[in-house]
Amino acid sequence: MYDFNSNNKLPGVYWLKQPIDDLKLKIKIKPKASAINLPKYEEFMNISTTADLDKIETEGIDEYVFKWQEKVFSAWEIKTYSDVHNCGTETQLDHHNALNTKEYKPQKVFTYIHEDSYLPVPLDLNKFQNQRSNFNLLSCFENLSLTDTFRSFGGSSSLHQLFRSQESVIEKSSWISMHVVFDDSTYTNDTQLLIKQEYILLSLYYNTTDNYLIISPDVNNLVQNPYNVSTENCSANFEYGVEIIFDESESDQDLVNLLNKLYIKWQKKHKQMVKFIPAPTGKEKFHVNIEIVSANDFDMDNIYIEYEIKIPENFKCEDILHGRTHISKANNGDRFWTYGQIIELDIENDEEIELSPLQLYLEAISLDWWGRQRTEGYCYLPLWLIPGYYNKVLTCSLPEEVDKVEANTRRFFVGGCHLIKDLEVLSKPQLQNTNFTYTETGNINLRYSVIRQVNSSVEVAAASSSSGSALLQRAELVLREYSRAAASLAAAIKHIDSAYT
Structure with a gap:
């Protein structure tokens, strides 16, 4: 799903292996209890299937699943963006058109996508430090006149020029953000907003350049390590868990085929490297x-x-x-x-x-x-x-x-x-x-x-004796052939000598 460098693991930082569009967020919320609620003895004795156990485990837990950059509206957003006169930006106009084309229900847990610009994105600190090292501090002091009186940032003072010079050094990084927020605002009976109160449950920042994701807070388990939220207006404070899910993609089959080919190559190489080791005698x-x-x-x-x-x-x-x-x-x-x-x-x-x-x-x-x-x-x-x-x-x-x-x-x-x-x-x-x-x-x-x-000792002795007898038979055969060849050579020499005489 996701991976990270085990030698340099930072909390909440994940290097992605799959496209960011396959990402899903799962938020599990349950009321905070002072003690562990156990089922009654009669209920436990009537449990016969795993479905009953799952019902006990998930009782009182609300799950919210969001896709990457999926816009979910709260009650005050639907009330605000339904009126076109309240929409002053292109993003707000897009929300107005979306509410007119499709019916959305207000949610207690909603999202801010990147176009909402809810919070500033992180800065590329490495780029900022490199550019800051090249920044000539002497030129700032040259532009800074000690005789000038201090004025507001809206004027044309030397101090204002200094701040503008520093701001020009910082460039925006390639970040895409998304936030999951809990709406704890106070409304009237006709959904009019009285007090706006929000709690950020999860923030995600995706770096498109280096392909990594920052999750704050990090992934946790609702049972073993829950996050606690104490609200002002909500009578029952709650705790929640964060889970990251990636959809199965069809490109996984290419990876499986590649691994199968690598495994076949490894088997061929392994056969050449492995040597047979017999058992001791x-x-x-x-x-x-x-x-x-x-x-x-x-x-x-x-x-x-x-x-x-x-x-x-x-x-x-x-x-x-x-x-x-x-x-x-x-x-x-x-x-x-x-x-x-x-x-x-x-x-x-x-x-x-x-x-x-x-x-x-x-x-x-x-x-x-x-x-x-x-x-x-x-x-x-x-x-x-x-x-x-x-x-x-x-x-x-x-x-x-x-x-x-x-x-x-x-x-x-x-x-x-x-x-x-x-x-x-x-x-x-x-x-x-x-x-x-x-x-x-x-x-x-x-x-x-x-x-x-x-590796039997009797079989070894029999094999050694059989090999020794075979060796002796071969030696006797060689000696016999040698004797025949020597006799033929002697007869030939005697015939040549008699003919010459």
């Missing part, structure tokens, strides 16, 4: 690739998967054996979450030692709107190191306390409790506690592949 290596593909049919939303892999004692593995996926959100309440998390393991083992399976433990965890984490289910897979490609669908089970009322209450307020202290309980059912029962919840889909690489 008497050892066997296993290359295991595990992919956590997706999950489905869990009760809550915003789910991530934690995994832990236990290696047998006689195996050697230096890779990371525990981690987690990203948080996935279901689309349109279909109760399906995608991940594509890859786990790669390189395992080494002595050839004489009998193989044992890897222990793969998975835990599905949900995150609600208040930041509480809940276990949605556990599952276990004994992964045998047999070469091949496999697909697995693992059914998760959730331990529950015998007292259902106490269990549901604890799960609602604190997210439940960890009834399983050691994950080996999943692989050894005899260690399970009888104080709770297991209930099937959802499924986790896996794909994994196993590649075995071995």
Whole structure:
């Protein structure tokens, strides 16, 4: 969407990769609350779909989306620009014509575009400093007469000439501005303006020369880092969040094609650079690739998967054996979450030692709107190191306390409790506690592949012996041919000698 130089990142400054016309602004506003409002216990127990969760998360939040340079009118602007006698500039006349051709509703959150000239644009400081260094200060003192009396800036005094000289140095930069403003003005019943009061929520300045955007204040999150606004006339003060969105453009396909071509070239070059490294003699290596593909049919939303892999004692593995996926959100309440998390393991083992399976433990965890984490289910897979490609669908089970009322209450307020202290309980059912029962919840889909690489000492000895015998056979064949050639040469010399005599 947008990018910035990580070595020189300034707050609110973004270098654009897409056209500025694709930019959209999203402002989220909600009333400021003194305490966190939680849903009632009965409402929470009736939640069955992700659509209900989304309704709770977005309740009381107003969203406003604006396009770049989109003009949205406030109540006093519509009242003012509807009368042509109040329009003295070309921009105001354009607003008057727009109001006559299309019906606009007054908005509490409206915009000032660049043509409104609401606030001055930033100055190009580098250009100003360069030009200021060339400014001859001595010429200013020559024009400044100490005998002249001080007069207003409207006269022709030397001091006025000095200020005019400084103003001529500063040139306007190539900036385009836009402002999002909250209207807190006081009106009569017939929309007559009594007290004009405005609060700037967001200001954007786009530099057309260097193609970067200044956002003030910077992008934030309404839940984690809201901006607070205390108004004078509005009875309920509010807080808001800022988000920048870019539309998907058709030119992205050209970038995808370019990346595919670069990837093909990289593969060809990579094949020439990579050299095959055999396994040590008497050892066997296993290359295991595990992919956590997706999950489905869990009760809550915003789910991530934690995994832990236990290696047998006689195996050697230096890779990371525990981690987690990203948080996935279901689309349109279909109760399906995608991940594509890859786990790669390189395992080494002595050839004489009998193989044992890897222990793969998975835990599905949900995150609600208040930041509480809940276990949605556990599952276990004994992964045998047999070469091949496999697909697995693992059914998760959730331990529950015998007292259902106490269990549901604890799960609602604190997210439940960890009834399983050691994950080996999943692989050894005899260690399970009888104080709770297991209930099937959802499924986790896996794909994994196993590649075995071995360099056996018996095969090496056989190969060496076979190569030695082949070498001896070739030497005997060469000696036999040499003897025949020597005999033929001796017979030929004897025949020549007898003929000469």
